[in-house]
Every structure is written in structure tokens, then in C-alpha cells.
Amino acid sequence: MTDRPAAPSLVIPVYPEVDLLDVAGVYEMLSWAGISIDLVAAEPGLVAARAGFSFAVAKSFDDAPGPYSALWVPGGAPQSLADIIADPDGPYLGYVRAQAASADWICSVCEGALLLAAAGLLDGHEATTHWAFIPCLMQAYPAVRVADGHPRFVLSGNRLTGGGISSGLDEALKLIELLVDRATAEAAQQATQYYPDPPVSSRIPNTVTCPVPDMA
Numbered sequence: 001m002t003d004r005p006a007a008p009s010l011v012i013p014v015y016p017e018v019d020l021l022d023v024a025g026v027y028e029m030l031s032w033a034g035i036s037i038d039l040v041a042a043e044p045g046l047v048a049a050r051a052g053f054s055f056a057v058a059k060s061f062d063d064a065p066g067p068y069s070a071l072w073v074p075g076g077a078p079q080s081l082a083d084i085i086a087d088p089d090g091p092y093l094g095y096v097r098a099q100a101a102s103a104d105w106i107c108s109v110c111e112g113a114l115l116l117a118a119a120g121l122l123d124g125h126e127a128t129t130h131w132a133f134i135p136c137l138m139q140a141y142p143a144v145r146v147a148d149g150h151p152r153f154v155l156s157g158n159r160l161t162g163g164g165i166s167s168g169l170d171e172a173l174k175l176i177e178l179l180v181d182r183a184t185a186e187a188a189q190q191a192t193q194y195y196p197d198p199p200v201s202s203r204i205p206n207t208v209t210c211p212v213p214d215m216a
Helices: 020-032 078-085 091-100 112-118 131-140 167-179 182-192
Strands: 009-013 036-041 045-048 054-057 070-073 105-108 153-156 159-162
Touching: 009 020, 009 091, 020 036, 020 167, 020 182, 036 054, 070 091, 070 112, 070 167, 078 091, 078 112, 091 112, 105 112, 105 167, 112 131, 112 159, 153 167, 159 167, 167 182
Parallel strands: 009 036, 009 070, 070 105, 105 159
Antiparallel strands: 045 054, 153 159
């Protein structure tokens, strides 16, 4: 096994139609904290995020064996999630399990929680996900305890899960605090001027239907 670098490190395994902010948000926050970040995919090259924005990934899963201090699993389009979940022994979930075996912190944001659950990594833990995908988590993975009240993030043992898309910014600050210290997290907050004050105020809808194809 490769020795872990002395400085904290993060790996983000991505896939087609991944949620852009699920990736870019944590990348931005952790880069201000001086944390090393690797973007990886099944094959290196351009990855098209949801809505068509593309970004370059230099490393394949084979190029990035780790170990890393933390694993960050992003959410994505329902069909992409369905394709990954339908292949439990495939390259994506296999890579996630391999990294989780050595990472200090195992994280997801948004629908990424469904991928952690599909890999068997949330059993017995409290977790959250995007509000629209709470039914998926509850119906398909009864061994996962779904947090009440749509929290921005939930820490359960060494599992850190985030709510929908923008929740990853809050969660990333918590991860910086866990990997380094609170002062460094506060410095990242200041550098990014992350003091949200949205001009609108709405309520999270109730939902009972899972939007991922072929999930219970």
C-alpha cells in the first residue's frame, strides 16, 4: 500500500452527468485550505457534468490508488445513479469501496449518499441526501438511518453526508475542520466570502416518490 502523504488529501471520483457544484464546491473550499485534491474517473479525459459543462480529469481509478485522507462522492443525474447502482461490482462502486477501506473520512453530498449506500458504506449510520432523494434512501436502504429535518450535513462516526447540492459548501467547511482545524475552516470561509444571505426564502417540499429509475 502507498504511504499516505503527510498533508491531508481528498479524492473525488466523478462520472458522466455529475452535479457540477457537488464537485466544484468542495474543490474550491478545500483548495483554500491547502488540501491536496485528486479528481478521478473510470477513464481520464473530459467529463460532462449535468447541464453540459465539461471539465478535464487527468487520472483514472487505476492511476489513483491512494490512500487518501478523505473520499468525497458527489451526486448526479438520476439515470447516471441508476447505471452505477445497477452494477454493484463495477468500477465505480469498486473504487469507492477500496478508497473507503483506507480513508479517515468517507463523505458524500447530495445523491452521492445513494452511491455510498449502494456500496454498503452507510449501513448503521445516520445520513442525509437531497430532499427529493430521501425516499430512495429510505426505501432501498433500510439499514441507513435517515436524519430528520433536512440538515445541511450529518456526521456519523467517520461518515459525513450532505444534503442537496449547495449543502456541499457547508459540508466542505466541516471537512476542513476535521482534516485540519477550525481556524483553517474559518480562513476558507473568509477567503470565499461564504456568508449566505439568499434573496428568497422557500420551504423544502415533501416528497414520497424516488426519482431514480428502477429503485424501490
